[in-house]
Amino acid sequence: MAFHDIRFPASLSFGAVGGPERRTEIVSLASGYEERNTPWSHALRRYDAGMGLRSLDDLYTVIAFFEARAGQLHGFRWKDWSDHKSCLPSAAPAFGDQVIGLGDGQTRSFAITKAYRSGGVVYQRPIAKPVAGTVRAGIGGSEMFIEINYGVDHAAGVILFHEPPAIGAEVTAGYEFDVPVRFDTDRIAVSVASFQAGQVPSIPVLEVRV
Known part of the structure; x- marks a missing residue:
């Protein structure tokens, strides 16, 4: 896997949904207490790139970006508008x-x-x-x-x-900073008719450790 030093179009990540995700392992004890631990010292962030699409031209731009990254193979930069400074x-x-x-x-x-x-x-x-x-x-x-x-x-x-x-x-x-990510799917499924009716495809994006 390589990392392509290119940013996903910021105008399309503006409407994306996502944020940090932690991994916590919880063991419930017989006493009713819990033991909590995590194997992660840092969170990983997840986003849905599909939520930022507003037109068929936007969709075309994302598909071109997806193909150039070979799906999940290569990482890229992502602007998280809620936390980028x-x-x-x-x-x-x-x-x-x-x-x-x-x-x-x-x-x-x-x-x-x-x-x-x-x-x-x-x-x-x-x-x-x-x-x-x-x-x-x-x-x-x-x-x-x-x-x-x-x-x-x-x-x-x-x-x-x-x-x-x-x-x-x-x-x-x-x-200012970007998040290093990759696509979390090797497939983009979209119906043009559904897209024009307001239903956007889900295009998951996952932060990677670099």
Whole structure:
């Protein structure tokens, strides 16, 4: 399987339905208590690409995209309109949005992450597919500048500074990002008559780990 560094048409993912999915294993004990565990440290997201289709031209575009990816074989980028920034959806990414590490005087490479906070609990999500041209970075509260101070590996979600941040300095980042996904089916079944009547096909899309 290869990953094609191309985004599913954002205008068609706008109306898609989907979100994060966790896997929890639950064992009910004789006492009535439960034991809960998960084999996943990170969620996987599922979407339905069919829900964003509004015309036969849209359907044609999706079929062409599907054929070029050979069905489930190759992955691609997906814009999740409900969660695609380092900040609130209504805001613009800023260099101080997310703390992605602390300087130790030696490390120059920092993986991009996003923190989700609730009730004192913080979950750190790896961001593997930042969008080119949107990444901003900072060190110790001061903005750094791309090419002058750092570069970005957009295929792996890594910021590489030209000089290692000082010991204890917060390394921060702001960005937009895509979700790495693949089609979760090798078949698209559609009736043109049904589609024109308002019934859209189901085209499942599944996040992949990269």
